[in-house]
Amino acid sequence: MAACCLALALAPGCTKSPTDTAKARSIQNQVAGSVTLEDFLNPAETFVWLEGFDLGTRADEDGGFSLQLPDRGEQSALPGGVEGLFKLYFFNANYFIKTLDLVILNGEFVVGRGDLLTNGDLNTQPTLANIVTIRTEIDSSEIRANYNGILTVSVRISPVNRADTVNIVFPGLIESSQARIFIDGIGLEKSYALTSNSFTVGEFGKEVIPEEELTSNVQVRDRPIVLNMEITWRNGLADPGEYEILPYLLIDHQEIPPALLANLGVNSANLLEAFRNIPFGVHAAKLNILPAE
Numbered sequence: 001m002a003a004c005c006l007a008l009a010l011a012p013g014c015t016k017s018p019t020d021t022a023k024a025r026s027i028q029n030q031v032a033g034s035v036t037l038e039d040f041l042n043p044a045e046t047f048v049w050l051e052g053f054d055l056g057t058r059a060d061e062d063g064g065f066s067l068q069l070p071d072r073g074e075q076s077a078l079p080g081g082v083e084g085l086f087k088l089y090f091f092n093a094n095y096f097i098k099t100l101d102l103v104i105l106n107g108e109f110v111v112g113r114g115d116l117l118t119n120g121d122l123n124t125q126p127t128l129a130n131i132v133t134i135r136t137e138i139d140s141s142e143i144r145a146n147y148n149g150i151l152t153v154s155v156r157i158s159p160v161n162r163a164d165t166v167n168i169v170f171p172g173l174i175e176s177s178q179a180r181i182f183i184d185g186i187g188l189e190k191s192y193a194l195t196s197n198s199f200t201v202g203e204f205g206k207e208v209i210p211e212e213e214l215t216s217n218v219q220v221r222d223r224p225i226v227l228n229m230e231i232t233w234r235n236g237l238a239d240p241g242e243y244e245i246l247p248y249l250l251i252d253h254q255e256i257p258p259a260l261l262a263n264l265g266v267n268s269a270n271l272l273e274a275f276r277n278i279p280f281g282v283h284a285a286k287l288n289i290l291p292a293e
Helices: 258-263 271-277
Strands: 026-028 030-034 047-050 055-058 064-068 084-091 098-105 108-111 132-138 142-144 149-159 166-169 181-185 191-194 198-203 217-220 225-233 241-247 250-252 286-290
Touching (some): 047 064, 047 258, 055 064
Antiparallel strands (some): 026 108, 047 084, 149 225, 166 217, 166 250, 181 191, 181 241, 198 225, 241 286
């Protein structure tokens, strides 16, 4: 999550034109393509962002996306529009960021330059590689809305490259919210942050770390870690519907442009409220809440 490194600086696109009108084959004001995830999860919601213009969009269910430049007169003080080499970012929080280079001349994309082919298509379909895989489980997949009792949730975080060390941050350990997980409505505009009675972190082959001994982050190295928590469910805690179980955590990895995060509406002051704006690839357990009896 920053989604993960909220304070890192944005490397700006260059302002000099890397081409000229004589060499440019053609220009267009829109770029479109598709993105996939290495682990074959649905790429929907993967964030696609063009630096310099602060244009962002999300991939659809098939990974497709398109971005259109604003009219030249709205781009800058330059009468002919913006010129330069700019990066197109592909962001999903537990995957490595990918970028493509796009050349802009007189406020429009130049085909046949950078990563834009002469037919106007991108020269590659980016596939984002996992940093870690995340899988959630819950002991009861179906409850009534008026249920009162305990739900046990586990989150397994597995490193993909055992040579890497990945820092996992738990914002809820330092926030007043004390949130541990989200239940996110499927086809519903509803999301609930939940606290837990207990919260432990275990690494296979090593002893479990209780909540009172945890700092705000844990490192994942050569083996998975498992988060275990108990949630006290109360009558009316959430509306009926189907929900995904998502962990409230951040993956601290590559430098992420602050402007990209700002376009997502994310900053350190509103992380809990904006958390669901951050795309994650999670093998998520489902919880079906039935109407009260």
